[in-house]
Amino acid sequence: MKTLAEKDTPGEENVYGELTGHIRRVTGIEEDEARTFAVMFREKNIRKRQFVVQPDFPVPHRYYVKKGALRSYVVTEDGQEHTIAFAIEDWWITDYNAYLYRQNATMFVTALEDSVVMQLDYESEQKLKDLNPAFDRFFRIAAERGLAYQQRRVIANLTLSAEQRYLQFVRQYPALVQRVPQYALASFLGMTTEYLSKLRKKAVSADK
Amino acid sequence: MKTLAEKDTPGEENVYGELTGHIRRVTGIEEDEARTFAVMFREKNIRKRQFVVQPDFPVPHRYYVKKGALRSYVVTEDGQEHTIAFAIEDWWITDYNAYLYRQNATMFVTALEDSVVMQLDYESEQKLKDLNPAFDRFFRIAAERGLAYQQRRVIANLTLSAEQRYLQFVRQYPALVQRVPQYALASFLGMTTEYLSKLRKKAVSADK
DNA sequence: GAATTTAGTTGAACCAGTTCAACTAAATTT
DNA sequence: AAATTTAGTTGAACTGGTTCAACTAAATTC
Known part of the structure; x- marks a missing residue:
């Protein structure tokens, strides 16, 4: 999953433009393969303040942001909100713990502005990975970027005021x-x- | 990479025992394939207080802990140490930012007790992934576990006293x-x- | 096994960041 | 455009956790 730290430069502009460009930049695969990838996604409009993930519900999708800005956060018992991630154009977002391990969400994911996302559901993701090792590779790289980013964030939290x-x-x-x-x-x-x-x-x- | 949160149950006891068992548990591949994986590693003894990674040096390896306990940490200008990770038997450790992105380390990785690790060097890892998509899958799962773990840690840091x-x-x-x-x-x-x-x-x- | 180094403890003073409350500004709804 | 809700500001009192210093306990080295 793409995170704050690893934004690519913007891609071309056709229907699945951003997405195919994105996956080609990450994996180096060809246009037609990238298209196989992109057609598994569904485009979805999300209005400001609308939720795509909510605590205690399943998390069937991960989201690639085509346009707009989203935010994930947890709410503690005392009612405080803690932002876990932001995502704007060309970034990914979801409740990864819940999505990857098929558990109910512990977070909210909501739109900070009217947004357009490309959603990939879990089963499609598995199919893609079975279909072509390049897609397994894509998600490996995405996870490694996410891991490295999260680790840098942990370090910043430990070492900085x-x-x-x-x-x-x-x-x-x-x-x-x-x-x-x-x-x-x-x-x-x-x-x-x-x-x-x-x-x-x-x-x-x-x-x- | 395996982290604190996802320890497997211990495996069998032959030469590459822990390692083959570990990769079979994660990927579900067969014994002989797992062996292909395991032979790429080199066993290494590390004495207590010895470093395997140091700031400003390349990080050619990731380490699977066969026996013992290791710790990674950063040191800030004012001399304070901040522990980033621990690793005991059946866990992995390295400076991932540096290892994955071929940069010099920013961390120390050192042994808390006399330890035995299985080290995998970066080039061997690439070869493995080219050889068999199952290994790409292994590192994807490892990275996803690490990502989910790091995210839980970020949440704990934000929400708990x-x-x-x-x-x-x-x-x-x-x-x-x-x-x-x-x-x-x-x-x-x-x-x-x-x-x-x-x-x-x-x-x-x-x-x- | 004595000497030295490294790890952990305790208390008192302190401070970075929180809490609470009252307010202003901006955005959204009617 | 008035009314309401949501977001951001400011100050004063407070507190969870740090700092500093002096000490004790346990490992490690000689």
Whole structure:
């Protein structure tokens, strides 16, 4: 699964454009093979605030974002939201624990703006992998990227202060910062909205 | 890569016993195929405190632990150590970012006790995957397990207090708690040794 | 087995980040 | 465009966890 850290450059523009371009960039396979891959997906529109994954429900799909922005998060008993991932164009998102291990979700996945995703269901994914080892390879690479990214995030959480995590995020994903609500970013970075608000005030006055 | 969360039950005891058993459990392939896999590994003894990975050096291998216990960690400029992973029998360890993307290490990987590992070098891994799609599948599953595990860890870090993280770890890995030094566990859980010491005192007196 | 190094403990002072509350700004609905 | 809901701000009081320092216990080395 593609994550924040490994965005490709945008691809061509035909019907399955982004998706075929994406898989060709990752696997290096030919156009027609990539098309075999792309036709297994279903395009879906998601309105802002609509959920595609909810706790205690099965997670039949993973989603490739064609247009828009989504966010996954967990809610603790005390009602606090914690953002696990963001996904914009050319990124993937779902509740991976639930999707990969056929369990009910523990997360929400919801749209931050009206979005268009390409959804792949679990059974189709298995078929693809049986059909052609190149697709097994694709999902291996995706998982390895995800793993490496998650590990970098664990390291950042262990080694950096709240302010440093924020500044690093701004440096790495300047486009995302403009696009996601502040409460979502704060909970992604592991701090309260109030504190992020104060950090931003400080950062702004500092670079004047 | 196998992680804390997905330990298999121990396998048989011949020369490549653990390893062939391990890969057969993960992929479901036959004994002779598993052997093709296992012969690509080299057995290596590592003395306590010896390093197998060091910052600023290439990372040619990933390691399957046959016997013993290893630990990976980063060191920040102020000299603090942060444990990224532990690995005991039947788990894997390396600096994945560096290994997968052919970059110099940012971590140390070292033995907590005299250990025996099976090392697989990057080129052999590529050969295996070209040779038989089942091996591509093996590394996909390993990466997916690792990804799911890392994500659970991110969630724990975001949602639990230091005390809850410690108690959860004790519940999930009681054997490990006995085996790793306290300073390593504290830095894995994202707290100071001093604070873990206080938590333990509290936990002990509470269950009397 | 004495000396040294490494690991763990305890307490007191401190601080990065939270909580709570009251407010302002912006977006969404009517 | 007025009313309502959702998002972000600011300050003051607070706290979970850190820091520092001095000590004890256990390993390791000589």
